[in-house]
Amino acid sequence: GQQLNQSPQSMFIQEGEDVSMNCTSSSIFNTWLWYKQDPGEGPVLLIALYKAGELTSNGRLTAQFGITRKDSFLNISASIPSDVGIYFCAGQTETSYDKVIFGPGTSLSVIP
Amino acid sequence: ETGVTQTPRHLVMGMTNKKSLKCEQHLGHNAMYWYKQSAKKPLELMFVYSLEERVENNSVPSRFSPECPNSSHLFLHLHTLQPEDSALYLCASSQPDRDGEKLFFGSGTQLSVL
Numbered sequence: 001g002q003q004l005n006q007s008p009q010s011m012f013i014q015e016g017e018d019v020s021m022n023c024t025s026s027s028i029f030n031t032w033l034w035y036k037q038d039p040g041e042g043p044v045l046l047i048a049l050y051k052a053g054e055l056t057s058n059g060r061l062t063a064q065f066g067i068t069r070k071d072s073f074l075n076i077s078a079s080i081p082s083d084v085g086i087y088f089c090a091g092q093t094e095t096s097y098d099k100v101i102f103g104p105g106t107s108l109s110v111i112p
Numbered sequence: 113e114t115g116v117t118q119t120p121r122h123l124v125m126g127m128t129n130k131k132s133l134k135c136e137q138h139l140g141h142n143a144m145y146w147y148k149q150s151a152k153k154p155l156e157l158m159f160v161y162s163l164e165e166r167v168e169n170n171s172v173p174s175r176f177s178p179e180c181p182n183s184s185h186l187f188l189h190l191h192t193l194q195p196e197d198s199a200l201y202l203c204a205s206s207q208p209d210r211d212g213e214k215l216f217f218g219s220g221t222q223l224s225v226l
Contacts, residue, residue, distance in 0.1 A: 004154070031213050033213060033214070040219070041219050041220070042116070042118075042202050042204070042217030042218050042219050042220050043155075043202075043215075043217050044217070045214055045215070045216075048211075048213070048214060088154075088155070090213075092213045100157075100213055100215065101154070102154040102155040103154055104152065104153060104154045105154075
């Protein structure tokens, strides 16, 4: 079935550094979403992307919908301690609310 | 109270117990979901309800039984669970006719089966 791969699996960075993570699949997606999960909480939507090549920002976060429609990346600039958490990508192949597939996540740790 | 609320936050149960997880959403959404989150694995969709009708059941064992009495409330009834069912159970909601792909999650119930 459809599967999303995220890399890296985990990362440890110094406060103030920029972060880049990506999400790939062998399938084409119509929508890409990025969620963040804080420890002990549920995931929260950060950014949604709807068109191939689309580049969208939300504060220090920037995400892009890959041209091939099989990948997406998320960048975080000038990381701060509250950026700690697990970042999930999710893709949707059909315009159906029950067809959202999640990746395994990238765990981010920020060292003050 | 706003958003999606789940109770209890933590639950420990034996394999012969019967318990229920509760979810309530205050966002006016029409669709509600149960997801299972195990360590190092992607979120697994278990059930979807739209307008109180079940529209998706992803081959979930019958020891998990969902109930959606109205569009704001969702339950997951548990009985004779196995230790491998220990996980974080997340409830979510969305509005299918407007940005249905955007899921709003609760904080989850951390379940431990002994």
